[in-house]
Amino acid sequence: MTLATLAEVLQPALRDGYAVPGLVCLGWEDARAYVRAAEAERAPVILQAGPGARAHMPVAIWGAMFRALAEGASVPVVAHLDHGLTVEDCREAIAAGFSSVMVDGSALPLEENIRLTAEVAVLAHAAGVSCEGEIGVVGYAGGKASTGTDPGEAGRFARETGVDALAVSVGNVHLQQDAGQGLDLALLRRIEVVTDVPLVIHGGSGVPLAQRAALAAGSRIAKFNIGTELRMAFGAALRCPASAGRLPGHLPQIAA
Numbered sequence: 001m002t003l004a005t006l007a008e009v010l011q012p013a014l015r016d017g018y019a020v021p022g023l024v025c026l027g028w029e030d031a032r033a034y035v036r037a038a039e040a041e042r043a044p045v046i047l048q049a050g051p052g053a054r055a056h057m058p059v060a061i062w063g064a065m066f067r068a069l070a071e072g073a074s075v076p077v078v079a080h081l082d083h084g085l086t087v088e089d090c091r092e093a094i095a096a097g098f099s100s101v102m103v104d105g106s107a108l109p110l111e112e113n114i115r116l117t118a119e120v121a122v123l124a125h126a127a128g129v130s131c132e133g134e135i136g137v138v139g140y141a142g143g144k145a146s147t148g149t150d151p152g153e154a155g156r157f158a159r160e161t162g163v164d165a166l167a168v169s170v171g172n173v174h175l176q177q178d179a180g181q182g183l184d185l186a187l188l189r190r191i192e193v194v195t196d197v198p199l200v201i202h203g204g205s206g207v208p209l210a211q212r213a214a215l216a217a218g219s220r221i222a223k224f225n226i227g228t229e230l231r232m233a234f235g236a237a238l239r240c241p242a243s244a245g246r247l248p249g250h251l252p253q254i255a256a
């Protein structure tokens, strides 16, 4: 049994200069593949059930599935709820055995986001579960626009909510199919000086690989969420078995 909390994998990452992937799962097949890949790399992994996953399978089944994978794994595995929107979403995930919950109050006014996130953090910590919050809005490619994280608000949010990890908006965008322009490093550095909490980048697929590696080693970013580039590889392999194992063009190719 190697089920771990988010804090248990992010604090060593922060200390030793690496980042842990938060991998977006849509079923048993990909979740199992991510655990096998983590074991091959001898690295921790965060399995995430987001809104898309929960739209087609009850959270209780996700919890049981992630725990079964963690039980058989030789590396730390975090069972993480991605983008919970309410206290009830998070309560349900904790009851289902998740070891970490994200509550996303980023669309709310600051005071309400703090109130919601602090409530979930208390609930989570009482159950021995970690909590991730978000400050600033991470938009979607071709959809909702981003609002960059205000460093002053980030400092206050981290202090007043007691979160274990803080998702920020510093030029990252969800669902990007190509490497984007890269993150706003000046803004990231301003956020780093106001909090000791590990930072999380949603929309990690759009961050150029070289910058991802550099920031994993040289910033307070300890978690990159990755979904789109894995989904693209999965889709390509389904459409053309010969391309199995091939990744989107901006990524290094692996042997099929």
Ligand SMILES: [Zn+2]
Pocket: 083, 138, 174, 202, 203, 225
């Ligand atoms: Zn996200």
